[in-house]
Amino acid sequence: MRRLIVLFALLATPFLASQAVAQLQPPVTQGLFLLTDYPAQTVRAGEVTTIRVKMQNSGLAPEPMALSLSGIPAGWKIDMLGGGQPVASAMPGQNESVTLQLRVEVPKDAKPGAQQVVLSAKGTRLQSAELPLTLIVGTDAPAKLSLKSRLPSLRGTPRSSFEYTVTVGNDSGKDLTVALSAQGPANFQTTFTEGFGSNEISSIPIEAGQTKDIKVKVTPPRDVKAGDYPVLVKVAAEGATAELRVTLQVSGQGKLALSTKDGRLSGEAEIGKTSTYTLALTNDGTAAVDEIEMAGTVPTNWKVEFNPKTLATLAPGEKKDVQVLVTPADKAIAGDYVAQFRAAARGESSSADFRITVTTSTLWGMVGIGIIAVALLVLLGAVARFGRR
Amino acid sequence: MQRSAIRREGSAFTGLGPVFMKEFADHLSSARMMVLMLFVIAFGAFPVASSLQQLRTVTESDAFLFLRIFTSAPDSLPISFVFALNFIIPIMAIGLGFDAVNSEFNHRTLSRVLSQPIYRDALLLGKFLGGLVTLAVALTALWLIVFGAGLLLLGLPPRGVEVARAGCFLVAAIAYGGVWLAISLLFSVIFRSTATSALCSLGLWLFFFLLWPMIASAITIGFAPSQIRSAEEYLAIEQIGLVLARFSPGTLFSETVVGLLNPETRTFASMLPAQMRGVIQGAPLPLDQSLILIWPQMTGLIAGMIVVFAAAYVIFQREEVRA
Numbered sequence: 001m002r003r004l005i006v007l008f009a010l011l012a013t014p015f016l017a018s019q020a021v022a023q024l025q026p027p028v029t030q031g032l033f034l035l036t037d038y039p040a041q042t043v044r045a046g047e048v049t050t051i052r053v054k055m056q057n058s059g060l061a062p063e064p065m066a067l068s069l070s071g072i073p074a075g076w077k078i079d080m081l082g083g084g085q086p087v088a089s090a091m092p093g094q095n096e097s098v099t100l101q102l103r104v105e106v107p108k109d110a111k112p113g114a115q116q117v118v119l120s121a122k123g124t125r126l127q128s129a130e131l132p133l134t135l136i137v138g139t140d141a142p143a144k145l146s147l148k149s150r151l152p153s154l155r156g157t158p159r160s161s162f163e164y165t166v167t168v169g170n171d172s173g174k175d176l177t178v179a180l181s182a183q184g185p186a187n188f189q190t191t192f193t194e195g196f197g198s199n200e201i202s203s204i205p206i207e208a209g210q211t212k213d214i215k216v217k218v219t220p221p222r223d224v225k226a227g228d229y230p231v232l233v234k235v236a237a238e239g240a241t242a243e244l245r246v247t248l249q250v251s252g253q254g255k256l257a258l259s260t261k262d263g264r265l266s267g268e269a270e271i272g273k274t275s276t277y278t279l280a281l282t283n284d285g286t287a288a289v290d291e292i293e294m295a296g297t298v299p300t301n302w303k304v305e306f307n308p309k310t311l312a313t314l315a316p317g318e319k320k321d322v323q324v325l326v327t328p329a330d331k332a333i334a335g336d337y338v339a340q341f342r343a344a345a346r347g348e349s350s351s352a353d354f355r356i357t358v359t360t361s362t363l364w365g366m367v368g369i370g371i372i373a374v375a376l377l378v379l380l381g382a383v384a385r386f387g388r389r
Numbered sequence: 390m391q392r393s394a395i396r397r398e399g400s401a402f403t404g405l406g407p408v409f410m411k412e413f414a415d416h417l418s419s420a421r422m423m424v425l426m427l428f429v430i431a432f433g434a435f436p437v438a439s440s441l442q443q444l445r446t447v448t449e450s451d452a453f454l455f456l457r458i459f460t461s462a463p464d465s466l467p468i469s470f471v472f473a474l475n476f477i478i479p480i481m482a483i484g485l486g487f488d489a490v491n492s493e494f495n496h497r498t499l500s501r502v503l504s505q506p507i508y509r510d511a512l513l514l515g516k517f518l519g520g521l522v523t524l525a526v527a528l529t530a531l532w533l534i535v536f537g538a539g540l541l542l543l544g545l546p547p548r549g550v551e552v553a554r555a556g557c558f559l560v561a562a563i564a565y566g567g568v569w570l571a572i573s574l575l576f577s578v579i580f581r582s583t584a585t586s587a588l589c590s591l592g593l594w595l596f597f598f599l600l601w602p603m604i605a606s607a608i609t610i611g612f613a614p615s616q617i618r619s620a621e622e623y624l625a626i627e628q629i630g631l632v633l634a635r636f637s638p639g640t641l642f643s644e645t646v647v648g649l650l651n652p653e654t655r656t657f658a659s660m661l662p663a664q665m666r667g668v669i670q671g672a673p674l675p676l677d678q679s680l681i682l683i684w685p686q687m688t689g690l691i692a693g694m695i696v697v698f699a700a701a702y703v704i705f706q707r708e709e710v711r712a
Contacts, residue, residue, distance in 0.1 A: 299667030333664055334682065335655040336672035355669065360681045368688035375695035382699050383510055386706035 030059040032092075034121060034131035042138040046108035053100045053131065055121060057092035064091045065121040065129075067100075073115045077105040080119075090121070102133075110137045143240035144171040145178060146211075147233065155249040158286055162218040164246045168235050170206040176237040179203045180214065184231040187221040188248075218248055226252030226287055252287025254316070256350035258343045261321070266355040271334070274303075274327045279352070281322055281343050283314040289345045290314075294322055297340040301329035304339070326356060334360045404507030405515050412519025416485060417526075425484050426527060430534075432477050436470045437535050439463040441542045452673065455547035456554060456650045458539045470535065471646045474562060475639055476598060479569040481527065483590040485520040486573035488583040490705065495583065513705050517574055517698060524566040532559050550676055557680065558649045564690040565642040569594065571697035578705045597637040605633035620661055627658055638693060641686040648683035656682070 035054040043049040055065065066089045067080055080087055081101040092098040102119070119131040146169035154162045170176050180202060182190040191200050193215045206212050218231050229248040234241060259265070261280050269275040283289050290313045294306035307323040314320060324341055335358060342351040416422050440461045444454065451457065462469040490513070493499040502512060536555070540546065547555070572593060576586040609630035617623050634640045648654050652673035660668075674682065 297667075300663035302667075329664075331661075331664065333655045333660060334678045335674055336669040337667040338669050339667060357675070359675075359678055362681060365681055365684045368684045371688050371692050372695065375692040375699070379695055379699040379702065382703050382706075386703055 032057050032060055032065065032121065032123070032127050032129045034119060034129045035097075036131060036133065039132065040114075040134035040136065042136045043104055043106050045106050045110040045112075045137055047106060049104045049106070049135075051102040051104060051133065053102055053119065054097045055090050055092050055100060055129070056097040057094060059095060060127065062091055062093050063123045063125060063127065064089045065123050065127070068120050068122070069102075070118045070120065071116050073110070073117075075107040075110070076115075078117065079103040079105075104135060106135075106137060112137045143174060143176055143238040145169065145176070145235050145237060145240045145242040146171055147235055147242040147244040149233075149244055149246060152244065153247040153249060155251060157253045158220055158222050158224045158250055159253070162220070162246075162248050164216045164218070164233075166214050166216055166233060166244060166246075167211050168204070168206060168214055168242075169211040170208055170237075172240070173208050175205065175207045176240075177203055177205045178235045178237045181234045181236070182216060182218075182231055183234065184218060185229050187224075188229065188231065189219040190231060190233075191217045191219075193217065216246065218246075220248060220250055223286060224250055226250055252316070253285045254283055254287045254289030254314070254345065254348050255285030256289055256292065256314070256343050256345065256348050257282045257284050258341060258350040258352040260352075265352055266357065267326075268357045268359055269326055269328050270359050270361060271328050271332050272330045272361075274325050275356075277324050277326065277354070279322045279324055279341060280319055281311070281314065281350075282319045283316050285348070286316055288313050288315045289348055292343050292345045294324075295342045295344065296324065296326075297342075298326060299329070299332070299337050299339070301331070302339075303327040304341075328356070328358050332358050334358050402508070402511050402514070404505065405511040405518075408502075408507060408512055408515025409519050409522075412516050413522055416519060416523040421484060422523065422527075425481050429477050429481060429527060429531060432473045433470060433531050433535070436462070436466060436468050436473050437538060439466050440470065441538060444543060452548075453551060453554075453650075453652055454543070454545060455539055455551045456652075458535060458543075459555070459558065460646075460650045471558075471643070471650065475643055475646075478524075478528070478562060478566045478642075479594045479598075479639075480591075482520070482524060482566045482569035483573040483587070483594060485523060486517075486570045487577055487587040487590050489516045489520065489574050490577045491581050491583050491586055492577075494581055509706055510702070513574070513578075513698075513702055517570065520570045520574070521563070521567050524570060525563045528559060528562050528566065532562075553676055554649050554652070554679070558646060561642060561645040561649065561683075561687060561690065564687065564694060565638060565645075567694040568638045568690055568697065571694050571701065575697055575701040575704070578701045578708070597639055601637045602634060605630060605636075608633055624659060624661060631658060635686070635689065638690060641689045641693075645683045645686045645690070648679050648686070652676075652679060654679070654682065 033056045035056055036051060038051075041049075041051070067087065069078055069080070072078055079102070081103055082090060082098065087100070090098045090100060113136070115135045115137065117133045117135060119133060120128065121130075122128045147166055148169070149164055149166040151164065154164065156162055168178055168180075170178070180192045182192075184190055192202065193199065194201055194204060195213045195215070201214075204212060204214065216231075216233055220229065227250060229250060231246050231248065233244045233246060236242075259280050259282075261278055267275060267277050281292070292311040292314060294309055294311075296304040296306070298304045303326070305325040307325065311320060311322075322343075326339065328337075337356050337358060339354045339356055340351055341354055342349060437458060440458055440463050443461060443463045444457055447454070447457075459470045462472070490499075493502065503509065532555070536547070569590075573586070573590040576589045577583070580586040580589065609626060612629050613626045614622070617626070635644075644657050647657070653671055655668075655674060
């Protein structure tokens, strides 16, 4: 019977051997190993840390491995778990592995320092493996945040909105909910939006070690003077803060407004005669407007002149009167016409449509009355000449 | 004046009052006047009624809605009130004046009248004024009827400027009637036969009403070069046509009416493209500007009336009345 088995075994060996060779091609080494990703790691006092351990059987016949721990510091509690249950031994198959968890409960009063714990596995035969683990009791790593911006300084006019993309990083070992705030000059409005989203946010959760892009939009008040304005962007979470100073370079902008003194944009003009209207040019902007040139579009053959034709400069909030002299063409026909007056400087202009009622001279009316008078004189002459009893 | 002072005793208008009052009373009570009034009301009421009916359906806002009663020509009847007046007024005036003087001749009453302390001047002027005032009364009555109908059916009071424009229109209508009254008076002085006088007056009216527009356009075409090269040239030719057409009192009257009742009218001729630049379309002219616009036409009507009357006067004065 035994010989028969041996014979079988001999017959099967080439098979098994070739199979085993094919399977064991990558791991050349044979043996039983206890593996973990981080053999030395930090644990926190008063907290439970789970350490994942793998028992790998490379090319050996399976057998039950008794597990034991040595060197457990006083007061500590380390449980060996397999599949969620406390286990005392493990049996990985040939070229297979079994996952184990070490549940390390560190007492609150544990002293900082390194502790050596050895996990050993012992088979019934000669096989055994050991895994020394170094558990470092560290002080609680503080939350740490970072704040960066690629473009911390933007330039624009009071009417543009300034959008800064800032990157908030959670450099601590924990997930954090980061509160966002910003401090700017009075009446500056700041809003936070997430990356490409449109919702305004006031805080954002960031996982440990991750970064997130946040958009900070700053809207300055319309009447802000030209200059540099700093805005302090602050993020805070669990006592950790980070600050970033972004700068708005607001360049002033002039804004011309053309109207008349009383706002009335209509007038009368007699054919062939010059009429004068007073336009009021104001600068509603935040910067001076230089080299303003006045121009006008009037119906064909009309004359339009400005006094003054050009203005050297107009300070913000300043108001200047400009006389415009309009002469309707000699052949113009009575009625309402529209003329456009413009004030233009570099990059800035304003125009006003002016309604001009053209009136005819009453001279021809007089001539008509004269003709009727002549007709009456003819009649009177006839009466004088032919009148008789 | 000195000469006349020497030759005359008292004013040339002595006796004007009685002649005028008698003439006025005769007109108002005559059967002819009744017939003429019926004729006028029939012709005037029909366009007004249909234009009012159309205006009641107008929903868009119109600053001069009331004036449209006079000018709008409904689709059912393409005659507006003012167009109707354009040919009713001459007929009325001719009807009142064609036998003013020659009927006195024919009844042999002229020498009897002139034997009274009444100058010939006063007789002719009195007859003319009597006819003119009769005409004015009839037209004013018609005007008031139109206004009242407008108030009743539109339920909308006219604005002051509309009343002023319509009032000026009434004055123009009376002046237009005066021209034809003077013309018919002239013929009644020239011809002893009332039928000839009436025929001549009506013939002249028909000539101006039907024939003259055609003749005027024919002459204009004759003046026009074979090729019109520019807008200015076209305008010059159009101007010739307009001047010719304005010899007709009817043209003067209709231009006056257009200028008064369509406040948007700026000119009667075409406007050059250069003049069109910057024009605000549809903006009404102020009343004084409209009056300046139509003043030449108005002058033509009034001066024409006076000149024709003066001609009638001269002929009448040189006539032998003792027949």
